Amino acid sequence: MKWEKVKLGDLYTVHNGLSKGKKFFGTGFPFLSFSIVFNKWFIPEQLYDLVEVDEKERNSYSIKKGDVFITRTSETMEELGMSTVALKDYPNATYNGFTKRLRPITELLEPRFIGYYLRTPEFRGKFMAFSAMTTRASLTNDDLLSLEVPVPPFPVQQRIASILSAYDDLIENNQKQIKLLEEAAQRLYKEWFVDLRFPGHENVKIVDGVPEGWESCKLRDVAEINGRNIDENYPYDKINYIDIGSVRNGRILExxxxxxxxAPGRAKRIVQDGDVIWGMVRPNLRAYAMVLNPDKNDVFSTGFAVLTSKKVPFSFLYCNVTTEEFVGYLVNCTNGAAYPAVKPIHFEEYNVSIPQNNLLNKFHNITEPYFRKIYYLSKQISSLREARDRLLPKLMSGEIEV
Structure with a gap:
């Protein structure tokens, strides 16, 4: 069956978002940020950003089930036309001024179906064709409303949405497990090594804030910094290159x-299982991750400091150098306003307190399985996303009948 093509202007009205000064943010009512519109196919269950708005603004910039939000302007073409869809009403919430809201004027579309379609390469390509590049990429209301979308029968839309949602449900479940495992490891680290409530602490004296028997030293004494690099004997012709922009908050994204x-000239660092990578440019962005089971031809940018454990388990090292205290230390060490960065020496000179080996080994025996599980769950997420993204255009074009 051939699907009807319908202009967005016959399905939605369009409205620009809320523009407010910085002083209005941080308190008030829920707010849909540019970041969520860009990164999330569907609006999360809860919005944590807040903005101070009056009743008139809440009514004018409201968020209701079926609303579509699209990035309308950006610094780059790639950030234009990214979308998210509301699958429920969000009372009192408003949305970002750099986005447009499409509010349905018909019941022809299943919200999940349109949410998936707007992320297809076909539709993203249409945005690229219509965008205007001046000092910023932008999109006019007329251009947006003139774009066409396929509208199969409503039951077909529901079946397509259900198939794709099954992948997203599995992804979300894995993400929840990862979050719980990460929190468990960090909570145990804090309890034992920050709050000093480790096993047997009742029988250990505290001297100058440090348990008796613990060693105070520099990070370089327990970890090697940038110990392995590509040389003339490197055996692989093809590499997987990871730069700083591909790493955030414990994740290697691509x-x-x-x-x-x-390969880029900065592709030099090589790693081994358990190494910690830490982006040296703008450390406030938290471009760090633990590397487990690296591919044999993984190569990292010289923008990373690669930390290899020498005297402590890698689980302890990772938890130690991802605390808020350590991030703050690196931020304070940065030089240069336009390109704030740290150097390997700043990692080497960080002061650490090292517990006795029996306590370190207990911690590692508990937390290493957490980190291994996180690794495998992350791999599953990548596989699920790849499968969903391969299936998406085939379902949306009618190539696969449902």
Whole structure:
């Protein structure tokens, strides 16, 4: 069956978002940020950003089930036309001024169906064709409303949405498990090594704030910094390159494939299982991760400091160098306003307190399985996303009948 093509203007009205000064943010009512519109296919269950708005603004910039939000302007073409969809009403919430709201004027569309369609390469390509590049990429209301979308029968939309949602439900479940495991490891680290409520603490004296028997030293004494790099004997012609922009908050988000001779000049660092990578540029962005089971041809940018455990388990090292205290230390060490960065020496000179080996080993025996499980769950998420994204255009084009 051939699907009807319908202009967005026959399905939605369009409205620009709320523009407020910085002083209005941080308190007040729920707010849909540009970041969520850009990163999330569907609005999360709860909005944590807040903005001070009056009743008139809450009514004018409201968020209701079926609303579509699209980034209308950006610094780059790639950030234009990203979308998210509301699957429920969000009382008193408003949305960002750099986005447009499409509010349905018909019941022809299943919200999940349109949410998936707007993320297809086909529709993203239409945005690229219509966008205007001046000092910023932008999109006019007329151009937006003139775009066409396929409208299969409503039951077909529901079946397509259900198939794709099954992948997203599994992804979300894995993400929840990862969050719980991360919190468990960090909570145990804080209890034992920050609050000093470790096993047997009742029988240990505290001297100058440090338990008796613990060693005070520099990070370089327990971890090697940038110990392994590509040399002339490197055996692989093709590499997986990871740069700082591909790493955030404990996650390696993507790898770029290169022939070695064509790889960026910064592709030099190599790692081993359990190493910690830490982005040295703008440390406030938290471009760090634990590397487990690396591919044999993974190569990291010289923008990372690679920390290899020498005298402590890698689980302890990772938890130690991802605390808020350590991030704050690096931020305070940065030089340069336009390109704030730290150097390997700043990692080497960080002061650490090292517990006795029996306590370190107990901690590692408990937390290493957490980190291994996080690794495998992350791999599953990547596989699920790839499968969903391969299936998406085939379902949306009618190539696969449902």
């Amino acid at each position: 790898k770029a494939n290169y022939n070695l001779e064509e």
